[in-house]
Amino acid sequence: MATRQTQSLARLMRAPAIILLLIWMLVPLAMTLYYSFLNYNLLNPAGTSWAGWFNYSYFYTDPAFFDAVRNTLVLVLGVLTITVVLGTAIAMLIDKPIFGQGIVRILIISPFFVMPPVAALIWKNMIMHPSYGVFADLAKFFGQAPIDWFAQYPLTSIIIIVAWQWLPFATLILLTALQSLDGEQMEAAEMDGAGPVSRFIHLTLPHLSRAMTVVILIQTIFLLGIYAEILVTTNGGPGNASTNLTYLIYRAARLNFDIGGAAAGGIIAVILANFVAIFLMRAVGRNLD
Amino acid sequence: MGSITLRNVRKAFGDIEVIPGVDLDIQDGEFVVFVGPSGCGKSTLLRLIAGLEDVSGGQIMIDGQDVTEHAPARRGLAMVFQSYALYPHMSVRKNITFPLKMSRMDQDEQNRRVEHAAKILNLTDYLDRKPGQLSGGQRQRVAIGRAIVREPSAFLFDEPLSNLDAALRVGMRVEISELHKKLATTMIYVTHDQVEAMTMADKIVVLRAGRVEQVGSPLELYRSPANRFVAGFIGSPNMNFLEGKAAAGHGAHAIGVRPEHFRMSLTEGAFAGTVGVAEHLGSDTFLHVDLDDGTHIIARAEGEFAARHGDRVWLTPEEGRIYRFDAEGLAI
Numbered sequence: 001m002a003t004r005q006t007q008s009l010a011r012l013m014r015a016p017a018i019i020l021l022l023i024w025m026l027v028p029l030a031m032t033l034y035y036s037f038l039n040y041n042l043l044n045p046a047g048t049s050w051a052g053w054f055n056y057s058y059f060y061t062d063p064a065f066f067d068a069v070r071n072t073l074v075l076v077l078g079v080l081t082i083t084v085v086l087g088t089a090i091a092m093l094i095d096k097p098i099f100g101q102g103i104v105r106i107l108i109i110s111p112f113f114v115m116p117p118v119a120a121l122i123w124k125n126m127i128m129h130p131s132y133g134v135f136a137d138l139a140k141f142f143g144q145a146p147i148d149w150f151a152q153y154p155l156t157s158i159i160i161i162v163a164w165q166w167l168p169f170a171t172l173i174l175l176t177a178l179q180s181l182d183g184e185q186m187e188a189a190e191m192d193g194a195g196p197v198s199r200f201i202h203l204t205l206p207h208l209s210r211a212m213t214v215v216i217l218i219q220t221i222f223l224l225g226i227y228a229e230i231l232v233t234t235n236g237g238p239g240n241a242s243t244n245l246t247y248l249i250y251r252a253a254r255l256n257f258d259i260g261g262a263a264a265g266g267i268i269a270v271i272l273a274n275f276v277a278i279f280l281m282r283a284v285g286r287n288l289d
Numbered sequence: 290m291g292s293i294t295l296r297n298v299r300k301a302f303g304d305i306e307v308i309p310g311v312d313l314d315i316q317d318g319e320f321v322v323f324v325g326p327s328g329c330g331k332s333t334l335l336r337l338i339a340g341l342e343d344v345s346g347g348q349i350m351i352d353g354q355d356v357t358e359h360a361p362a363r364r365g366l367a368m369v370f371q372s373y374a375l376y377p378h379m380s381v382r383k384n385i386t387f388p389l390k391m392s393r394m395d396q397d398e399q400n401r402r403v404e405h406a407a408k409i410l411n412l413t414d415y416l417d418r419k420p421g422q423l424s425g426g427q428r429q430r431v432a433i434g435r436a437i438v439r440e441p442s443a444f445l446f447d448e449p450l451s452n453l454d455a456a457l458r459v460g461m462r463v464e465i466s467e468l469h470k471k472l473a474t475t476m477i478y479v480t481h482d483q484v485e486a487m488t489m490a491d492k493i494v495v496l497r498a499g500r501v502e503q504v505g506s507p508l509e510l511y512r513s514p515a516n517r518f519v520a521g522f523i524g525s526p527n528m529n530f531l532e533g534k535a536a537a538g539h540g541a542h543a544i545g546v547r548p549e550h551f552r553m554s555l556t557e558g559a560f561a562g563t564v565g566v567a568e569h570l571g572s573d574t575f576l577h578v579d580l581d582d583g584t585h586i587i588a589r590a591e592g593e594f595a596a597r598h599g600d601r602v603w604l605t606p607e608e609g610r611i612y613r614f615d616a617e618g619l620a621i
Contacts, residue, residue, distance in 0.1 A: 187341050188374035192388035192435070193362035202387070206378040 029270075035263035042257035055264035064240045064248055069272065071155055072244040075162070076223040076276075078155075080216055082163040087170030087215065088208065094171075095178045112168040116228040123161045124150065124233045154234045154242035161229050166222075170215045177211030178204070213287040220280060224273050245269045291352070291442035291475035292317045293338060298347035300333055300499075307333050308499040310347065315443075315477065315492075320469050323479045324486040324522070325496035331479045332447055334496070338477065339368050339445050351442060362391075367436035368445040371452065373428045375420040375435075382416040385434045392439075406434040409471070426457045433468070443475035450485065462488060483523055487511070495519050517618035520545050526575070526587045528612070533582065535560065541613035541621055548575070550610035551588040555596065558603025562586065564596050578602060 039051040059065060094105055111119065127134045128149035136146035149157040181204065189199045227246045230236055236243035236251065243251070249269060253262030293315040300308040308330045315321050323331040336342045338349060340361035349357045356364050367388075375384050382403055389399045407413045410430040420428055429449060436444055446465070450458045466489050469476050480486055486493050487507045495502040495510065495518075503515040507523075514520035520528050528545045536544045552558070553576065562580040574594040578586045588604055596602055613621040 182372065182374065184370045184372050184374035185376060187361075188368065188370055188435075189376075189387070190341065191339060191361045191366070191368050192439075193391040194387070198391060202379075203376060206376075 032263045032266050035259055036267050038260045038263075040258075040260040040263075042259060051260055055260045056268070059252070059261055059265045059268060062248075064243060067240040068243050068245045068248040071240075071242060072224065072246075072272075074155060075159055075226060075244055076220055078159040079163045079166060079223050080219060082159070083166045083170040083219065084212055084215060086163075087167055087174050088212075090167070090171045091174040091178050092204075095175060108171060109168045111165055112172075114165070116165065117232045119165055120161050120229040120232045123157075123164070128157055150234050151238060154238060158226075158229055158233065158242055161233070162223065162226055165229075166219055169219070173211050173215050174208060177208050181207050209287045213284045216284055217280060220276065224269075224276065245272065293443060293475065293477070294348075294350040294353075295338070296348040296350070298334070298337060298349060299345045300330075300337055300342065301345045306499070308337070311499070311501055313494065313501065313504070315475060318473050318475055320466075320476045320478065320489060320491045321494060322486040322490035322492070323477065323494050323496055324483055325481065325502075326522075327481060329496045330499035331481075331496050333499075335368075335445050335447055335477060335479050339366055340364050341368075365442045366445055367439050367441035367443075368447065369429075369432045369436050369449045371448045373420075373432040373449075373452075375428060375431055377420055380417050380419055381412060381423070381431050381434075384420065384431055385416075385438055388435060388439045402438045402440075403434075406438050409437070409468070410434050425453050426461060429453065429461060430464075433465075437468075437472065441474070443477060446476065446478040448479055448481070450480070450482075465489065484525060487523070493523075495522060513620070514612065515620055517543065517545065517614045517620075520612055520614075520620070526589070529584075529586045529588075530614075531560075531584055531586075535582075536613075539611060539613055542616040543614045543618075545612040545614065546606040546610065548587045548589040550607045551586075551590075551604045552607065553588060553590050553594055553596070554603045554605070555600070556603065558605040560586075560604045562602060562604065564598055564600045564602055567596050567598060567600075569593065576602065578604065580604075 036055050037051055037053075038048055039054070040048045090108060094101070094108060098104065114122075125133070130136050130146045130148040130151075133146075133149075135149070139146045147153070185203060186199060189203055194202065225246050226244060227250060230242055230244065230247045231250070234242040236247045245265070246269065249262050249265040252258045252265055293313075295311050295313040298308065298311045298313075299306070311334060323334060325331050333342065337344055340356070340359060340363075344357060347357075348355055351364060351366075376387065379387065385403050385406060386399050389402060403416070404413075407416055410433060412427070412430055412434060415423060415427060415431075420431065423431065432449070449465075450461055453461060462485060465476075465478075469489075478485075478489060490507055492504060493507055493510055494504050497518055503510060503519045510519060510523045514523060517530065521530070524547050526548050528547050530543050530545050532543045536542060560580050562578040564576050565579055565585075566577040568575040568577075572592070574590045574592070574596075576588045576590070576594070576596055578588060580586055586604065615621055
């Protein structure tokens with residue numbers, strides 16, 4: 001890219017891809033923005049009219065809105081905590097050479113290959129079901145009353161399911177980070193009199209901080225949009241107990257056929273996601289160079 | 290203080306026996322160098338002494354106390370690694386205080402020791418930097434600093450200079466020797482570089498395939514090598530070996546002559562040959578000579594010697610500087 005000619009040629013060659021990408025992003029965003037200012041209901045498409053800020057105030061004053069925001073945050077934070085803590089623990093376990101290492105690693109990674117609705121259905125019908133789930137069998141075996149997970153702890157149940165799905169991702173990223181930890185550093189620390197706990201705190205954790213940042217940032221992006229697991233298990237209930245923002249928007253658009261309100265909710269969700277992103281970049285982003 | 294004794298120490302990785310049995314006595318305050326070609330087990334032996342590997346048999350004693358089953362930290366030794374193994378996210382100061390912090394030493398004493406070590410090693414200006422911001426030589430000094438603050442009974446060095454460039458290596462060699470004089474602590478130093486071994490050691494241990502070939506002071510090894518391997522390994526350039534008729538004349542299977550023990554002549558001498566490469570350094574001249582019987586010889590003349598590629602030269606070994614070896618390679 002030395003000369004001016006090659007530079008402008010490069011720009012020309014890049015242009016189609018960039019333009020396509022811009023259209024791909026900007027058109028839906030612009031249309032969503034546009035719809036969010038319309039009274040646009042699919043039950044009465046002929047009556048579409050300009051609404052001003054009504055959709056926003058309507059979505060904002062919906063009693064479910066703050067529940068949904070809170071649930072979204074609890075869901076994201078809960079899954080992040082479980083996956084990072086357990087992911088680190090599992091990564092450290094499977095980092096050690098054991099018999100059947102290859103198979104163990106594949107088994108640990110496999111939940112990632114199950115698509116979300118299928119995973120959620122398996123959990124709903126085979127594991128957490130109050131009469132024929134595995135948890136119910138276990139409870140009965142110990143003489144306890146089975147727990148009706150989705151009725152009693154709806155949000156916790158969804159957190160468990162989503163964490164199960166994302167645990168392999170965290171484990172995998174953290175495992176590769178662990179494997180790049182210099183063995184001589186560990187030995188030096190051993191010579192310096194650091195026990196296993198001190199070595200973990202002073203060497204392993206700082207070394208993993210960058211990988212943890214990547215896990216947290218990437219997972220947050222996806223966790224803000226969790227939807228399928230809620231749809232096939234609790235349907236956002238009981239009440240609004242497991243409704244997050246994405247599900248609230250779905251409810252507005254597909255159950256109430258209120259395109260304008262859903263679009264306004266979408267825009268609010270985008271803004272909130274940006275808040276979360278800024279906060280995250282401040283909190284953990286400095287680990288990335 | 291820091292005497293180390295190995296009694297029939299063995300080490301096997303699975304079925305492969307790396308060290309078949311080593312006996313060694315290291316006196317307090319000695320500078321001992323383990324030297325040998327790559328894969329001879331010298332680093333493994335050092336790691337056994339450090340406790341980073343478990344022995345497969347035998348005993349390791351420090352100051353008369355059996356430490357064979359002790360964890361590395363309890364042996365009172367400090368090690369400097371080939372990669373330095375500094376903690377990348379900690380400042381130089383934190384790196385150096387880490388072992389003190391782990392032993393829960395009080396803060397004032399920690400600071401006193403760090404300042405002292407920094408002064409000895411010229412690191413005072415760098416205490417707040419991260420290892421990534423230091424040059425190779427400075428990192429090396431931080432690694433040494435981390436070792437000396439603990440005031441160990443012995444230092445272990447695992448090829449500490451192999452990552453440095455040639456000029457820096459000579460400098461650090463001198464610094465480590467000076468440090469040894471200053472601290473008068475036992476040091477065990479592993480290297481494959483026989484120049485480092487010759488210049489630094491009080492005692493050299495030559496290893497081959499996990500066996501101790503010979504133990505002695507640098508000049509003892511130079512003057513009276515026990516076998517052909519030691520003879521060929523100590524000295525630079527390597528000793529020349531002649532077999533066949535030339536050796537039979539001295540009643541041996543093979544004879545060895547060091548490059549510096551040849552007299553060169555353009556007219557007459559014991560062995561005739563043709564100069565392949567002539568290296569004129571000014572202070573020395575190295576001739577790579579192909580003798581008429583096909584043996585390749587390196588000979589050194591002090592000062593300048595006028596010989597060029599293709600010239601005929603005659604080489605004569607100095608009297609009393611001819612080493613004789615039997616068919617097994619043992620010195621006669």
